[in-house]
Amino acid sequence: MSKFKCGLEIHVYIDVSKTNQKLFCCCEVNSKAKPNTNICPVCTAQPGSKPALPNKEAVEKVIKTALMFGCKINKELVWQRKHYSWPDLPTGYQKTMSGSYAVPVGEKGSFLGIGITEVHLEEDPARWDPVSGSVDYNRSGYSLIEIVTDPDFRDVEKVREWLKALIKTLTYVKAVNKNMGVKCDVNVSIPPKYGRTEIKNVNSFKSIVRAIEYEISRQQKEVSKGKRIEQQTRAWDDKEGTTKFMRSKEQALDYRFIPDPDLPIVEIKTSFLSEIKKSLPESPDIKAKKITKQGVSKDTAEILAGDLHVINFLDKHKSLDVVWLSNWLRKELLRVLNLEGKDFEEINFKEKNLLELITLWKNKDISPEIGRSLLEELAKKDFSPKQKVEKENLQSIKGESELETFAQQAIKEGKKAVEDYKKGSEKALNSLVGLVMKKTKGKASPSKVKEILKILLK
Numbered sequence: 001m002s003k004f005k006c007g008l009e010i011h012v013y014i015d016v017s018k019t020n021q022k023l024f025c026c027c028e029v030n031s032k033a034k035p036n037t038n039i040c041p042v043c044t045a046q047p048g049s050k051p052a053l054p055n056k057e058a059v060e061k062v063i064k065t066a067l068m069f070g071c072k073i074n075k076e077l078v079w080q081r082k083h084y085s086w087p088d089l090p091t092g093y094q095k096t097m098s099g100s101y102a103v104p105v106g107e108k109g110s111f112l113g114i115g116i117t118e119v120h121l122e123e124d125p126a127r128w129d130p131v132s133g134s135v136d137y138n139r140s141g142y143s144l145i146e147i148v149t150d151p152d153f154r155d156v157e158k159v160r161e162w163l164k165a166l167i168k169t170l171t172y173v174k175a176v177n178k179n180m181g182v183k184c185d186v187n188v189s190i191p192p193k194y195g196r197t198e199i200k201n202v203n204s205f206k207s208i209v210r211a212i213e214y215e216i217s218r219q220q221k222e223v224s225k226g227k228r229i230e231q232q233t234r235a236w237d238d239k240e241g242t243t244k245f246m247r248s249k250e251q252a253l254d255y256r257f258i259p260d261p262d263l264p265i266v267e268i269k270t271s272f273l274s275e276i277k278k279s280l281p282e283s284p285d286i287k288a289k290k291i292t293k294q295g296v297s298k299d300t301a302e303i304l305a306g307d308l309h310v311i312n313f314l315d316k317h318k319s320l321d322v323v324w325l326s327n328w329l330r331k332e333l334l335r336v337l338n339l340e341g342k343d344f345e346e347i348n349f350k351e352k353n354l355l356e357l358i359t360l361w362k363n364k365d366i367s368p369e370i371g372r373s374l375l376e377e378l379a380k381k382d383f384s385p386k387q388k389v390e391k392e393n394l395q396s397i398k399g400e401s402e403l404e405t406f407a408q409q410a411i412k413e414g415k416k417a418v419e420d421y422k423k424g425s426e427k428a429l430n431s432l433v434g435l436v437m438k439k440t441k442g443k444a445s446p447s448k449v450k451e452i453l454k455i456l457l458k
């Protein structure tokens with residue numbers, strides 16, 4: 001993939017499960033309710049209605065989010081009106097903490113190698129269906145967090161993994177309700193001029209990757225024709241998989257930001273802030289840094305720290321050898337979680353049983369082949385790996401003489417492979433290893449078998 005820069009503006013719904021209320025009124029937050037059943041004069045902007053003070057739970061959750069990125073938290077937060085005329089916005093403006101006069105909740109943080117510019121709190125507009133023209137005001141006034149990243153992404157695949165880790169982390173601290181979805185605006189630019197293009201309305205991880213890839217190739221085509229990439233806003237068309245021109249820099253919308261006279265400044269007291277800090281785990285960036293210092297590669301550390309359940313497991317059992325266990329978790333455990341399409345906390349095994357398996361594996365009491373199949377089984381149904389290994393006689397064959405016997409048999413049976421190996425074919429050797437593994441029912445270490453075969457075939 002060629003060079004590019006990419007930054008994200010991410011909108012996620014706040015987990016308000018304690019109060020279950022919207023940001024400026026007491027209407028219920030329920031994404032399954034029938035259209036226009038959770039509404040009141042405030043969230044439908046009836047004449048004379050005024051917003052209530054913002055939901056304290058939402059303010060707390062947005063601070064939690066900013067703290068998980070190590071952001072600086074501002075003490076006085078200002079609400080603004082962001083004006084635009086759209087059927088989903090009954091007041092004609094959105095109440096937000098972003099914009100010209102804004103003081104964001106948090107700024108200058110980082111999350112797994114990507115800079116976080118700002119973290120804001122704002123209300124969600126209603127849901128407008130442009131085809132039927134109907135508007136559902138249930139969603140009007142839901143609490144949203146907006147996270148703005150620095151343009152630090154250089155790898156499209158990393159965007160997807162990073163976003164997954166972000167949502168996992170914010171779900172872990174109960175700041176975000178992942179079931180309500182993610183909305184993203186994506187900024188993409190390519191060399192030599194890096195003219196910034198903003199893509200609006202990208203609403204799934206898969207679409208984000210597609211939108212970035214499409215936009216890079218579109219810009220490259222323009223540049224190869226000798227054109228300049230002008231600053232502009234484009235809309236993502238998910239069906240067609242393309243971006244379409246919306247407006248240029250000259251046509252940029254004037255949101256006429258003004259401080260909201262109906263809403264007081266939100267003062268963040270030091271005691272409130274320190275209480276929230278106390279309730280939070282260490283941030284993924286700090287966790288990753290700590291294990292990197294202990295010898296784990298930066299890449300692996302960042303991947304593991306993207307799932308606080310996994311990194312906590314590592315923290316708890318690092319006496320087992322932190323570098324070995326980190327590599328094992330990344331290579332073996334994450335592979336099986338991926339296979340099952342589940343998160344660590346969704347798998348139903350007892351920690352004790354997972355540890356049994358890890359210990360058998362690490363001590364080479366079982367071969368990696370047997371270990372892998374046991375781990376796959378364990379991810380489906382809980383059992384004691386130690387008992388199973390004993391009962392079914394799955395211990396690895398460590399005795400060299402026993403392995404040698406199997407290797408001799410394989411050499412006898414695989415005459416063609418032996419000839420090919422002697423002519424220099426590495427593949428032929430691997431097929432002999434496979435033959436021995438079959439004879440041992442997978443209970444040998446392939447690298448050990450290879451060693452023995454090489455000696456015997458000298």
Ligand SMILES: [Zn+2]
Pocket residue numbers: 022025026027038039040041042043044141
């Ligand atoms: Zn309401």
